[in-house]
Amino acid sequence: MKNWKLNSVALLLFLLGHGANAQQEVPMADGMRAEGKIYVIVAIVLIILTGLVVYLFTLDRKVKHLENRLK
Amino acid sequence: MKLRMKTWLKIVAVVLLVYVHTAGLLMDVPRLNILNETVRALYFHVPMWFGMVLLYLMSLYYAIRYLRNPLHDDDVKSVSYAHVGTAFGILGMVTGMLWANYTWGSPWHGDPKQNGAAIALLVYLAYFVLRGSLDNEEQRARLSAVYNIFAFAAMVPLIFIIPRLTSSVHPGSGGNPGFNAYDLDSRMRLVFYPAVIGWFLIGLWIVSLRVRIKKLEEKILEIE
Numbered sequence: 001m002k003n004w005k006l007n008s009v010a011l012l013l014f015l016l017g018h019g020a021n022a023q024q025e026v027p028m029a030d031g032m033r034a035e036g037k038i039y040v041i042v043a044i045v046l047i048i049l050t051g052l053v054v055y056l057f058t059l060d061r062k063v064k065h066l067e068n069r070l071k
Numbered sequence: 072m073k074l075r076m077k078t079w080l081k082i083v084a085v086v087l088l089v090y091v092h093t094a095g096l097l098m099d100v101p102r103l104n105i106l107n108e109t110v111r112a113l114y115f116h117v118p119m120w121f122g123m124v125l126l127y128l129m130s131l132y133y134a135i136r137y138l139r140n141p142l143h144d145d146d147v148k149s150v151s152y153a154h155v156g157t158a159f160g161i162l163g164m165v166t167g168m169l170w171a172n173y174t175w176g177s178p179w180h181g182d183p184k185q186n187g188a189a190i191a192l193l194v195y196l197a198y199f200v201l202r203g204s205l206d207n208e209e210q211r212a213r214l215s216a217v218y219n220i221f222a223f224a225a226m227v228p229l230i231f232i233i234p235r236l237t238s239s240v241h242p243g244s245g246g247n248p249g250f251n252a253y254d255l256d257s258r259m260r261l262v263f264y265p266a267v268i269g270w271f272l273i274g275l276w277i278v279s280l281r282v283r284i285k286k287l288e289e290k291i292l293e294i295e
Binding site: 025026027028029038041042045046049050053056057059060063064066067070 | 075081085088089092093096097102103104107108273276277280283284287290291294
């Protein structure tokens with residue numbers, strides 16, 4: 001158990017160091033974040049998600065309505 | 072029989088997914104070569120597979136229940152879970168192919184994980200072919216419940232074991248444990264697990280709708 005803890009701490013330290021070195025080299029969509037355009041994507045994805053959820057709720061209501069009629 | 076899903080569970084699912092789709096795009100992710108920003112696809116692609124496996128597990132549960140005590144309702148539930156599970160699997164496959172195109176170089180890499188997942192989906196598609204080919208209701212329910220057990224038993228090694236025994240480029244395969252610190256760091260878990268729960272709940276919701284519609288169809292047939 002002790003060994004396991006020690007190993008995971010060592011691995012974590014290694015990964016942290018590793019990540020810090022790679023920070024500058026790996027290209028990410030930083031520009032998009034700096035411009036704030038990422039929020040446009042978040043908004044689009046959320047609109048689609050909300051639309052589908054609303055659709056699911058209306059479908060649920062329709063089924064409920066049918067169930068009540070057939071009772 | 073309890074058919075309707077609790078409203079609070081639906082709301083939990085929606086809240087979790089709204090959080091996942093916001094945090095999944097905005098929160099920091101590890102900077103990794105090759106993957107770059109596409110590492111975020113993990114929040115959306117992997118929950119489809121987790122959802123599929125969980126839904127297939129529910130399908131298996133109701134198949135076994137049917138074989139122990141042949142109740143028509145259990146058969147309806149079993150097929151509904153398998154149906155929605157397959158829909159999740161197809162979404163997982165399509166998103167995986169898109170992701171593979173940009174990280175592995177081609178949409179179909181012939182990777183053991185991809186091949187295994189494709190075969191598993193085909194095994195489950197055969198389940199629906201089997202059901203469609205039998206007219207007798209009891210025979211259909213019994214045979215498909217037996218086949219369901221076989222399908223689940225085939226899926227587990229195809230998706231989880233064979234890719235680990237051979238060399239696979241898919242993360243969590245090729246001898247590595249599924250969730251080591253490199254694949255999924257603690258920050259990503261905060262979005263990943265809510266995504267799995269949220270999508271699984273949405274899956275359960277759709278299953279409940281399918282079961283209820285099926286029951287309505289049967290009621291209409293009785294009246295006619």
